[in-house]
Amino acid sequence: AQSVTQLGSHVSVSEGALVLLRCNYSSSVPPYLFWYVQYPNQGLQLLLKYTTGATLVKGINGFEAEFKKSETSFHLTKPSAHMSDAAEYFCAVRRGNTGNQFYFGTGTSLTVIP
Amino acid sequence: NAGVTQTPKFQVLKTGQSMTLQCAQDMNHNSMYWYRQDPGMGLRLIYYSASEGTTDKGEVPNGYNVSRLNKREFSLRLESAAPSQTSVYFCASRVSGTDTQYFGPGTRLTVL
16 A cells, blocks of 8 residues: 655744655555645645656755655755745655556645744 | 636535536646545545546545546536535646646535
């Protein structure tokens, strides 16, 4: 079975501080991993994804994530938080390159304090 | 391109009423999805359609039916709404063989 666990339903950081949102996954096959962002009253938007190849992936808005197989983790980071980063973030997993279903974590709400 | 559109944006139903949520995409995507989003539970897949003419159950299909009307449209029907179906519903689409899902703006449904 595929699933993701997001540690921390709420994270607060100061503007300019490091953002770290945690995601651990379980998968019976090599996973495809994703981070999505949801701004208030909007749908989800893809931030970045890991499929194969380089384990450090870069996304939009300065975010990046590193796939660590030994730790079954795919944490999302950004060196310097901006007020516009305040949103809900979801980690998701898909079963390799054949699965049609995506499994989402419960989400982490990021607050940026001025 | 409008991307993924959903109608209505808001709906209030009484217990036992029925309704259909509409979703359409103009990106020529093969796969389409219906999710529900509830506080503290993230997104859960209700049904998906890998291609025109096929539909499959997701994690939480009970109480819902779907129709893949054509390649563009994928509707979700609640035959007899229950308060437990109060949620925000998102439709998404994807080109088969790629990984990026595109989401609609959502339908906020309240069942009284």
